[in-house]
Amino acid sequence: MFISMKWLARHVDLTGITPEQLADDLTLSTCEVEGIERFAPHMSDVVVGHVLEREPHPDADKLGVARVDVGGDEPLQIVCGAPNLAPGQRVAVATIGTVLPGDFKIKKSKIRGVESRGMICSVRELDLGDEHDGIWVLPEVGETPLAVGQPVAAALGMEDWVIEVDNKSLTHRPDLWGHRGIARELAAIYERELKPIDLEMPALGGGAPVSVRVEDPACSRYLGLAIDGAVNGVSPDWLRELLLAVGQRPIDLLVDLSNFVMLDLGQPNHAFDRDQLAVDGIVVRKARAGERMTTLDGEERELVESDLLITSGGDPVALAGVMGGEGSKVGDDTGRLLLECATFDATTVRRTSARLAHRTDSSARFEKTLDPTLPEAAAAHFANLLRGLQPGVSFPCALADAGEWSDPARSIHLRGDVVRRDLGVALHDDAIASILSRLGLTPTAAGGGFDVAIPSARALKDLTMERDLVEEVGRIHRYGSVPEAPLVGAIEPPPFDRRRQMVRAVEDRLAGAARFHQVLSYSFTPDDLLERTGCAAGDFVRAKNPVAPDMARVRREVLPSLLGLVESARRERDVVRLFELGKGYRPEEAGEDGMPREVHQLAMVLALPTTAADAPFDAGAFFQLRAAVDDVISAAGVTAPCWSSADTAHPAAHPVKQVAGAWSEELDGCGFVASLEPGVARALGLEGELASDVAVAVLDMDALLAAPPSPPTYRPLPKFPMVKVDVACVAPSEMPAAELGGMIEKAGKGAVRDLQLFDVFRGEALGEGKKSLAYHVVLQSDTKTLTDKDAQKFLGRLERSLEQQGAALRR
């Protein structure tokens, strides 16, 4: 919202206060000022000129050549086409070098062979209105003609500053949506008087009031003032300039006055041409399905049943609180008016303006919930201003006043101690009372505090409880004067938070030793990505108003978010390691409160260029990722789970190349590690040049939290030397390595300290359906030095147990 300083000065004396000061003070006490700007700054460059003579242009019938005195040594010769240019006039001259609105710089020029040294401006060229059928003949000010050569702004007293206030900071203050409201704040801040203005209704004639019937409670008050004998036309300059300063184009006197009253008091109002109404009466009702009306911007609008209408003779004449109708708008020949000042329901107006995507100055104000006593003041203000300009107007009949409303003015009890406690300042009761009074609130000492009378303008939603008054005192007293205070009380370290600690340990290990990049993703997964990763099945929480139609689904799991990044990342580099700790939502497991179950997951992706056929068995992404997963589980301080071949049924997991981890029958599984499903890999674009060996893993953080902890434990260093034995086992292809490992452990009778698989081999030499696994085995005892004999015994035990399982030891 734009506020004019000159306009404010109609309500409060601002002598000695700079625009910067005012902006700061408003910001610190009332609302956020976003900027200050001079009104029409170019008007300080355009100067008053005196037209000495005008002669026809030798080569162009419609042009004239004027000699204009602008206070220099010589008059300027200016070529001008305006028909109304005449000697003796005072005009606005843009001399060479002046920049006019639209970044239009005046240069010396030749027009049809005649030199022109400047421009005599029209109102439109100065951005002061739409008139452009001639140059602007400056008005007379006082007795003597305007001094030639001085800036027009100074000569006409047009200097003004425009303050832009952030509308959001006024959301809760309908009283600040007009200049008088802001002026009241300034009066309180500067301890100056709020100048009285005449808001008394003028004497009204004895005629019967215009018939007004309110049929819907969304209009709590409808006030209609009939005015006769108005003469519409151009508004006086002071009015035009104030409107221009706040960004409102002057239209004509009646519309300008209506706007002025709204911008002055914050009460939207509407002037109907009473002669254009179908019948001389108003009915306020909801729209009927299919009803249409043309608003005064010329648009035909289709209405719905929740729209509130002002109708006359059955036809809509205004969309309540949003915009008037085309048919009954005031025009040049309007003489009889019906001025509407009403109170409409905030939600109704907001819904209509939102539905039509048409916010107006009026709807913006009604949305804030307006004071139902304000229409009367606004009607009186309009009447008095018009009568001041046109003493001939009359008010033929009593005010029509319909609707059901009550004065919201109330009283709130305020304790001085509560003010002091909540603000943390030692503020005397007198100081509190003074601030309240300056704000137009009336405190009366009562019960060790005050009963504070809240006027209707602030009583609706803004000031409803004691704490609201604490704020009033605080902001005028200024929060800057509140002394900083330390929180006191016993500070105890917060309870140990294992989840937090585990999350950090996992993040640190992955981003550190494991060299993964942490990603944070959107919670929306695009439909297309879900399809490509095969993860589109299942129920999803969906946004009803997504940013894009294909971005409605709130993710069930984290993995697809990461998979969506692999292709571009692989273009960027060979090895891609990504992880994300995040949440997913499962509607099918909703709680009693109807909220979907929230899962906390760690998802990991490792992508490598496709490994060569002869690479070691553990060179591929799957085993590298398994190593990282085991490592991160150990970093989380959790016992290593058992990994077993399983069907995880995850659509992005390779049907065979996958393992699932679990600790025990009772505990939930921890998740899985898998190679990426080959079809998914292709769908993700990982083929050709980008063909990749990709492994994925998902760990459930809640399962990790529930898993048996495994803090580091000390084990005395070995006292006896170790014996290293290499064993090669030939086993049926389908026998899992984990089983072989178990047999080796068992054969060692507790002496196997370390077991490391170093070769996996399949080949003709072994025979059909066989594989060979070779291990380095470290044997060590806590009680004696192991000998070659012990090693041979170990091998013997191993050989027997292998043979029982259809495997063999290669000696």
Place this chain on the structure above:
Amino acid sequence: MTDTTTILAETRARIADAPDVEALRAIEREVVGKDGVVASLLKSIPGLPAEERKGAGQSANELKQAVLAAIEEREASLGSAALEAERRADGFDGTLPPPRVERGTLHPVTQVTRELEDLFTSMGYMVLDGPEVELDDYNFEKLNIPADHPARDTQDTFYCSSPGSSASLLLRTHTSPVQVRAMERLEPPFRAIVPGKVFRQETTDASHEHTFHQMEGLVIDRNVSVGHLIGAMKTLLRGIFKKEIEVRLRPGYFPFVEPGFELDARCPFCTDGCSVCKRTTWIELLPCGLVHPNVLKAGGLDPEEWGGFAFGLGLSRLVMLRYGIDDVRHLLGGDLRFLDQF
């Protein structure tokens, strides 16, 4: 038979030319080895006249000693030459680029969040978590924002549906719902922060995102005043910017606090206006205020007994300020070229 003097001279010359230790060993074998020159000289002695035998034996031994000495000398000199060559390190250029060390990274939002968590936990704050898919009730109603409240206009909310659920669900527009959840769950007094993801239905551009990170702070205690809030916020800013920061508190409207404030910090990047502070020298940093009595009631606390303050810190914004990031969309975009920088 050859004269030992000549043999010695020839052998010495060869030793002097020997390029390495292997060549010396070959000469050694050839001259003083089992079947070498000296051995054959010695073998020939019995066939000599008696008076020559003694002299011949002597010369052969002298030859052997002399050759061995020459080899030793040459070997030593070769050794020191090798050392010297190693020390000379011809062609070494220490400025050649070393091999790349691949590394992982923590997301910048994680890094800044951790820093703040550490700061706050050191002051007795708990770190709480809350659901991203939230009930309307917690996101709005219990925070003193009833349906049709104008404040809902400025909160462009993603409303949600969930199959099988009739609850009014949405993606939380702020971390504030955790205020009431915390009051319901914890015994006052307590202090808590809540870092997390929040959502706004907004068209995205370099400075607007529909998903970003926030950190809520909440202190519930007896007799909490605006003065305490100011003190806590100053401590927070010292922690963030590692220096004393001038702040100002001005009125700000948020329905769940009363009075509510916008806290501006003096721009840490300039003294007379820059693009970060939009030439004002102030940065709008965190909305805060005393917890609204209606919110305390919604959390089951008696506003006459308990009070408190709350604040909301824009984590994403702070990360952008900290690192000078010019496009908020990088934060959740997952581009490795971005992530690699932190």
